[in-house]
Amino acid sequence: GAVVSQHPSRVICKSGTSVKIECRSLDFQATTMFWYRQFPKQSLMLMATSNEGSKATYEQGVEKDKFLINHASLTLSTLTVTSAHPEDSSFYICSAQTGGGLQPQHFGDGTRLSIL
Amino acid sequence: AQTVTQSQPEMSVQEAETVTLSCTYDTSESNYYLFWYKQPPSRQMILVIRQEAYKQQNATENRFSVNFQKAAKSFSLKISDSQLGDTAMYFCAFMKLSGGSNYKLTFGKGTLLTVNP
Numbered sequence: 001g002a003v004v005s006q007h008p009s010r011v012i013c014k015s016g017t018s019v020k021i022e023c024r025s026l027d028f029q030a031t032t033m034f035w036y037r038q039f040p041k042q043s044l045m046l047m048a049t050s051n052e053g054s055k056a057t058y059e060q061g062v063e064k065d066k067f068l069i070n071h072a073s074l075t076l077s078t079l080t081v082t083s084a085h086p087e088d089s090s091f092y093i094c095s096a097q098t099g100g101g102l103q104p105q106h107f108g109d110g111t112r113l114s115i116l
Numbered sequence: 117a118q119t120v121t122q123s124q125p126e127m128s129v130q131e132a133e134t135v136t137l138s139c140t141y142d143t144s145e146s147n148y149y150l151f152w153y154k155q156p157p158s159r160q161m162i163l164v165i166r167q168e169a170y171k172q173q174n175a176t177e178n179r180f181s182v183n184f185q186k187a188a189k190s191f192s193l194k195i196s197d198s199q200l201g202d203t204a205m206y207f208c209a210f211m212k213l214s215g216g217s218n219y220k221l222t223f224g225k226g227t228l229l230t231v232n233p
Binding site: 034041042043044045046049093095102104105107108109110 | 120125149153158159160161162163166207211213219220221222223224225226
């Protein structure tokens, strides 16, 4: 149980395009979803937290107009990287949690984003 | 702000042997949780073990156990009888239990563990 599916697993696109990454909880209702960014040989850095039906809360230094997060249902959250540039290339990971608080976070497989 | 430090970027161990991964953290909080996560080559992060700061007893989960030293702010992971499937990146993480209902994880940089046959 507690499976989180992230799609796509890898995307390569040209500079200036927008890229959407989906995060789905397959067998549970995700009241809260988290989006992380991971650079090579670095730790996961939390970008934003989203509660279903509410606006996402972004961490300091994360551009909310650059990284659009939508959590419109209890099973789906999307991260859209708008007008992506090479510096946005990274590994993006989502996690989902039901019930909030101290409930465990279940992680997706991640998305490797490469901007040419 | 909290920081989590994993001083060993890479480690290796022979199959069936025991290995200990180090983690230290810095916080002014008194109530928090600590975690070890595993990220195998398939990339999906998996929770290995969790420790509540208010508990003095070290958490144990089958072959995985921790040595939690609250005063020293140290939280090491011991893997006994290492198996090839334990090869992964291991992340130590901290979660403070204040400041709202969304409890955030702060991760260390990770330790790449390789189990050799």
